[in-house]
Amino acid sequence: MYYTALKLLVGDRSKYMGIIMGLTFASFIMTQQPAIFVGLMARTFSFITDLGQPDIWAMDPKVQFIDDVKPVQDTQLYRVRGVEGVEWAVPLYKGLLKARLENGNFQTCNVIGLDDATLIGGPAIMLEGRLEDLRRSDSVIVDVEGANTKLARTLPSGERVPLKIGGSLELNDRRAVVVGIAKTSRTFQSQPVVYTTYSRAMSFAPRERKMLSFILVKAKDVYDPVRVARRIGQATGLAAYTRDEFKALTVRYFLKNTGIPINFGMAVLLGFIIGAAVAGQTFYNFTLDNLRQFGVLKAMGATNATLLRMILLQAMAAGSVGYGLGVGAASLFGYMVRTSVLAFKFPWQLLALSGSGVMLICVFAALISIRKVMKLEPAIVFKG
Amino acid sequence: MVETTGDSGFAVRCHGVVKIYGDDDSRIMALRGVHLEVRTGELMMLVGPSGCGKTTLISVIAGILDHEQGSCLVFDRDLQAMAGCEKVRYRAKNIGFVFQSYNLLPALTAAENVAMPLIINGVKRKEAVERASEILSRVGMATRVRSLPLELSGGQQQRVAIARAIAHNPRLIVCDEPTSALDHETGHKVMEMLKSVAMDGNRALVIVTHDSRIFEFADRIARMDDGHIEKVVDSPAEL
Known part of the structure; x- marks a missing residue:
């Protein structure tokens, strides 16, 4: 049945491409914007990073971040x-x-x-x-x-x-x-x-x-x-911090006292919402279009649990492809701007985070579709 | 594949079946106490004007629609009394479907479509497709096992649908207007083929049709009107 689910998914090329495009866009926004944000934040403590030898930085207790120099x-x-x-x-x-x-x-x-x-x-x-x-x-x-x-x-x-x-x-x-x-x-x-x-x-x-x-x-x-x-x-x-503590202090200052997190947060949130809406709507429409086919399977004896697994598999498969393309596009973007002034940093944690976001979109899209299929009366197959 | 009890000689026994659509304000009584018996080994046709309840009745018989009153036994089993999973399993093993609009899955090849009931019944995909290819050759589609539904004519699609309906060797096949989308000659051929490959002593066919040209294939014909069986006859001339 899983093979059938995947064939149903890719069988309608235009719908499939719509779903993939939505998820790719969502993945791209959810990785590219945070990557710029992380890159920008990393720049705030890049001077600390560059100084590899000392373990500890001692300074005036009122210092809030690396550029906030208060001599002692x-x-x-x-x-x-x-x-x-x-x-x-x-x-x-x-x-x-x-x-x-x-x-x-x-x-x-x-x-x-x-x-x-x-x-x-x-x-x-x-x-x-x-x-x-x-x-x-x-x-x-x-x-x-x-x-x-x-x-x-x-x-x-x-x-x-x-x-x-x-x-x-x-x-x-x-x-x-x-x-x-x-x-x-x-x-x-x-x-x-x-x-x-x-x-x-x-x-x-x-x-x-x-x-x-x-x-x-x-x-x-x-x-x-x-x-x-x-x-x-x-x-x-004096205030004395390890290298990591001083980096964290610096980042906290920028997060708390600048509009950067809000601005990037909005972009990421917007990307997530638009991506979820586009992908969710397309996937829902895809399921609606295939409702008669699900009805046929249901009439022939496919259980709700089987159909549930089929839809989840379709959502996960579409999500994986969209995520791969989105992350790939974001990586390409990062590679192309590597020599420019644009900050871009792509840690593995970001990949995990955006991956979770895309999977969340897929589960959301699958859930609204599944509800429709679960309630589907198999007698639909006899309607003209 | 067959897992049925019942040796009463009847494939279907409906008594006083009532089906109501809608709620209080918009109640439509689609079946008004239907009595119908279909014997094992029989090809029964349900005929009657549009909206008389033919499709509702075969939906109830096939266990894909619940009714409000009366009883409907399929091989002496009351599908409505079964738990959800048991009913689905029973349907998967014992009932085959042929639809007016074929309802083939467009992304699957002819063989994969025919293999679906087998896969649903737990047969491995590879084995199911091999068996499906054999069944397709029985309906004259040996050369089109890898064709997609869109690459087939209406008659060919209906033959694939018939192959799908018999693939898992069910004891009851319900068909909804199997020839209405086909020209006379093709419809005739499809009915000949349906009767030859689907009928045997252990199986029953219930066919809903408007197409009087295929009445000759029926063992008995039940005429429906306004939600009940008006009369059951042995030949078209008696209608």
Whole structure:
């Protein structure tokens, strides 16, 4: 009977295509929009992700997310280093500074000051130059995206010349020479990233009483980073988070304080409703059109349970095909925009979520159809 | 396949069968106390004007429509008294259907259509299709086993429908206007074929028809009017 169910499903090509199109559209919307949302959210903590070495981030307790810098006193670094379970702790400066470009224009940059001795927190991928070159005087490393776009020089002809090694810019009236080009993950604010040493960052940044943005901490191997973080908090009064906790804190801030989730949620909800309506209606019509055939099967002795399984199989089969096509289309979309500014991230959890959504649509579509078939009087077969 | 009791010699015994459609405001009494007996091995035709209750009666006989009053025994079993599942099982094993509009499943080939009753009765698909192909050759459709219904003429489709009706060797076959959509010659051939392949001593046929040209094939003819059997005759001339 299952073979018959599938043949009935695909037998009417136009109806079958209608169902598949509806489900494909629903699957596409339910994966593509959340993938952009996840990509966008991942950008909010991409700087934390890029810094793979530290287990723990210590900071002012009032910090709400990665870009919400509230400096602490430099002396806090030594207190953190004294906490049990800390392998090492290094300072990190993070601040938005205006850079004056060679053509006189100004561009706000995300300046990262790395520990002078270890350069921990530097970019993982160097496209040109070496991280150690930061030890040369006035040196900075810029990210390739910034170098090619916002920090690039525009010639009178309109041609854009990327900032290269040897090029320079001014940060707070101090000359900075580019010694390397790095690849970094795109951040939420999409400002050019300029790496330098911590001490040089202090000279670039306007002088304040407190300058230390974050303390990066590595827990000793035998210690649980979560416990070490709690211990740092208790000992110093700072907020100390593991990498994952800090990512979650950042995401929570954006979810709570921006309209992003609402906007994307609406798009996903709309996609789900439209997809469910289109697929449900088409599947219902398909069942109605086949009502006489179900009546024939019922008259010939097919039980309601058999027909129920047939309809569920039809719904699941259509759902699987639609889901595959929708997810495939969303993946293709993601592949095509991989080099653009559009955020797109496709974790397996998203596949599971959209898969569940599509299956829900199918079950819904099947249920409204099943009700009709269950109530069907087999005597319908004798009506002309 | 046959699983019937009843050795009274009657395939169908209806006594005082009443069927009412609709509720209080729109009651239509389709059957007004029908008495009818069909013997095993008999081809009974039900004739009468449109709306007289012929189709309702064969629906009741076939167990696909419940009646309000009276009794209707099929091979001495009261289908209405059976539980839902038991009735469906009984119908699956013992009753075959031939419809006016053939009612073949359009997505299935001729052989797959004929195999349906066997599959419903639990025969494996492959075996069912093989057996269906044999049955199709008995009705002269050996070369069209893989054809879809839309690729067949009306007469051919009706032959497939007849093959489907006998595939699971039921003891009762009910036919609703089996020749009304066919021209005279084709209708005649279909009836000849139906009688030759479907009739045997253990089986009964109940055929609803308007088509007086096929009355000659009947063993007995029951004339219905206004929801009851007016008379039962042995030959068309007596109508």
